[in-house]
Amino acid sequence: MAKNKINRIPIYAVIFTVVLKLLFLLTHYIQEDAFITWRVAQNLLDYGVIGFNGETKISASTTHLYVFVSYLFNLIFGKEYFIEPLLVFNSILFTIGTLFLANLTLKNPWHKAIFIFLIGILPPGVKISILGMEYGILFFLEMALLYYGFSKGKRWALIFLPVLIMFTRIDTVIFLGIVFMVDVFWNRKMKWNYVFGGILGLLSVLSFNWLYFGELVNNTIVAKKLLYEHNFTFEQNLNYFLVSFGNFWGMLKLPGNFNPVTVIVLIFELLCFIYLVRQREKRNYFLWMIFIFGWAKQIIFLSQKSLFDWYYWVPQLLLFVPVLIFVLEQKERRNLWLSLLVVFYIVPMLAFQTVHAIATGNGEWNYRRGIGLFLDAFEKDKKQWILLEPAGYIPYFSGLKTIDEVGLVDKQIQTEVKKDKAHYWINTVKNRRPKYLLSYKNLFQGNDALYYQTHYKLMKEFRIKDNLKSDHPILEKIYHLKPSGTDYNLYIKID
Template sequence: MENYIDKKKIFFASIIIIALKSIFFFTKHIQEDALISWRVARNIIEYGVYGYNGVEKISASTTHLYVFVGVIFQTIFGEGNFIYPLLIFNTILLTIGIYWLGKLLLNSTTRIILFIFFVSFLPPAIKMSILGMEFGMLFFFYIALMKFGFVERKKWAFVLLPILILWTRIDTCIFLGLLFIYDVIQQRKWNTALMIGGILAVLSVVSFNWFYFGEIVNNTITSKRDNYPSLEFQDRLEAIKFFTPNYFGIIKFPTSIFNFSTPLFFIVSAISMLFLFKKWGENKKKVLAFLFIFGFIKSLIFGYANAWFDWYFWIPQLVLFIPIILIVLDSNKFKTYSLVYFILIFIPFTAYQAVHSIATGHGEWNHARKIGLYLDSIEKDKDKYIFLEPAGYIPYFSKLKVIDYVGLVDKRLTEEKIVENGIGIGFSNLINKAKPEYILEDFKPMFKGELVDKSIYEDYELIKEFKIADVAKSDNPILDKIYKFKPSGRDFYLYKRKSVTE
C-alpha cells in the first residue's frame, strides 16, 4: 500500500475536479435563501445597516458570517459580478474540507484523489458548491475542527473554530454539543479548550444579536416558530415518513415509489462502516464514527422538527454516505471497485443532479428572476413595498422593499399572530396597516378570496400573470424534456394597489 502522500499531485487533481464541477455553474441553479443573504450583505454596503429593507435592523439571514463574506465579495467584485467568484470560493473551501477528511481516513495519494473526486460529485456536495449558500464554508470549518482539534489536539482549534462555526449557523450547536460529549467520552476528561470555545461562541453570537437587533436568536428562527403551525406528535411522524428522502436519502426522486433508496443507502452505509472498523486504527474509527453519529442525530432532530428544506440535510447526507465510498477505496482492489462505483453510482447520481439543476436553474433564473426584473422596470421608487413569498429571487432583482408571508425579512407579520388568528385575519390586518404597493400571489383571486376584510380586493387590481408553462419549454428537444419532466416554479399573479384620487 502506498504511504507517501504527493501533495502536489493532489493539488493539481483538486484543481481539475473543481474545474469539472464548475460546469454546474452554467445551470444557474441558485437557492432562494442565498439571495436573501446576499441582499442583506448589499444592505450593509448601501445603508451601513445589517438588515433587509433599508435602515431597519433585522437578522433576516440565517448566517451572520456568510453575510459578512458576501459584503467582502460584493465590495471587491461589484454587485453584478460577485456571484461566480463567491461560488468558486465556496467550492474551494468544500474541496479543502474533503481533502482533509480524506487524509484523515486514507493513506495513499491515489485513494485521496479518488475520495475528493467521488465525494465532490455527490448531489449534496454539488449543491453545497453551486447553490450559493454557506454549507461549503461550514463543512470546511467542521472538518478543520475534526482535524486540528479532535485529532491533532491543538488548543487554538478548539477555541477559535467553534466561534466561526456558530457564527456561520446557529443550528451548528448540535455539532458542537455532540463533539464535546463525544470527546469527553473518548478522552475520559473535560475538554477545557473546547468548553471555552463553545462558551465564547454562544456569548459572541447572542451578544451580537441582543445588542444589535434586540433579540437573542435570529429573526428567521423566531418567525418560523411563530408563523408556521405547530404539528402534533403523530403529524410529525407522518411528515418524517413522507420527507424521508431529505433525511437519509442522497437523492430525492419525484415520487415516493423510490423511497426504498432511503433505508437502503443508510443500511449499506452502516454495514460499510462496521467492516471498516474491523481493520482501522482508533483515530480513523473515532473520526468516522462521530461524523456518522452526527449525521444520524441531526437528521432525526430536524426530521422531528419538520425542517422540510433539504439544505438542512446536505452535510448529514454527505457524512452518512461517505462510508460507502470508503469501503470502495479501502479495498486492495480499489481500482476495480472504483470503476464499478463510477458506473453504478457516480454516473447516475451526477446525471440526476445535472437534470435537477438544469430544470431548477432554468425555472428560477428565467421565471422568478424575470419577475423581479419586470418589477424593477415598472417601479422606480424602491421605497415601495411588495408582499410575497418567497423572499429570494424576486425581491433581490426587483430591489423593492419586502414583506414576506413568513415574516423572515419584516417583523410586522409576526405581530399579527397568523397562527393564532388565522391567515385571513392576519394578512388582512397586515395589508391594511402596511398598504404594500404590490402583492404577488400564486392564486387568482388573491389569497383564494379568503381575506376577512373583503374591501382589500377592491383596493388592488391584477396587472400581470406569470405562467410557469410559458417558461418550462425549449426549442432544444433534450432541454424541453428536462423542463417538462421537472418544471420548476409556479404561476404568479401580480396585483397593484389602485391609485387613490385626491
C-alpha cells in the same frame, strides 16, 4: 522526489474537482435563500445596517459570518459581479474541506484523490459548492476543526474555529456538541481549550444577537417556528417523519411515502460503518464523530419538520463517507467494487443532479429572476412595498421593500400571525397596504375577493408553462421533464 509528487495528488484532485464543478455555474442554479443573505449584505453596504429593508435591523439571514463574507465580495467585486467569484470561493473552500476529511480517514494518496472527487460530484457536494448558501464555508470550518484541532492538536483551532462555526450557523451547536461527547468518551478527559472555544462561540453569537438585534436567536428561526408550528398527535408526527425521511435522509427525492433508494443506501452505510469501526484504526475516532453527527442532525431536524434541503446536505455526505472508504480499501476486487459504485450510484446521482440543476436553474434564474427584473424596470420608486413569498430572487432583483409571508425579512407580519393566524395575510394587506401583491392564488376569488377587487387590480400573470422553452431541444426536454417554478398573479394597488 517521486514520493512528494504522489503526496501532491490529493491537491491536484482538489483543483480538478473544483474546475469540473464550475460547469454547474452555467445552469444558474442558485438557491432562493442565498439572495436573502446577499441582499442583507448589500443592505449593510448601502445603509450600514444588517437588515433587509433600509435602516431597519433584522436578522433576515440564517448566517452572520456568510453575510460579512458576502459583504466583502460585494465591496471588492461590486454588486453586478460578485456572485460568480463568491460561488467559486465557496466551491474551493468545500473541496479543501473534503481534503481535510480525506486526510483524517485515509492514508493512500490515490485513495484520497478519488475520495475527494467522488464526494465532490455527489448531489450534496455540488449543491454546497454552487448554490450560494453558507455550507461551503461551514463544511470547511468543521473539517478544519477536526483536522487541525483534534488531529494536529492545534490550540488556536480548538478556540478560534468554534467561534467562526457558531457565527456561520447557530444550529452548529449540534456538531460541536457531538464532537465534544465523542472526544470525552474516547480520550476519557476534556480538552479545556475546546470547552473554552465552545463557550466563547456560544456567548459571542448570542451576545451579538442580543446587543445588535435585541434577540437571542436569529429571527429566521423564530419566524419559521411561528408560522409552521402545528399541534400534531404522536401518530401524525411519526407519519410526517417517515414521509420526510424518504426525501431528506438520502440524496434522491422520489414522490410518495416510501423511497427504496434511501432505505438501501442507509442500510449499506450502516454496514460499511460497522465494518470499518471493527478494524480498530485511529480514524475510528473521527468516523464516530461524523457518523453520530449525521444521524443526530437528520433526526433532530426531521422531527422538528425542518423541510428545507440545505439542512441535510452535510449529514448526507458525512453518512456516505464509510461507503467510499469501504470501497476504496477493498484489497480484492477493488476495481469491481469501485466500478459498481460509480456505475450504479455516483453516475446516476450526478446525472440526476445535472438534470435537476438545469431545470431548477431555469425556473429560478430565468423565470423568478425575470419577475424581479420586470418589477425593477416598471417601478422606479424603490421605497414601494411588495408582499410575497419567497423573499429571494424577486425582492433582490426588483429592489423593492419587502414583506414576506413567513416574516423572515419583516417582523411586523409575525404580529399579525400571533393575533390571527388564519387571516394574517389579508390583515397585513389592510394594515400595511403594500403597492404590490404577488400571490400563488387568484385573490379575486374567495372570502376576501371584494376587498381585493376594490383596492387592487390584476397587473400581470406569470405562468411557468410559458417559461419551458429553449432554442436547444435537449434543454427544452429537460425543462418539460422537470418544470420548476410556481404560477404567480401580480396585483397593483389602485387607490
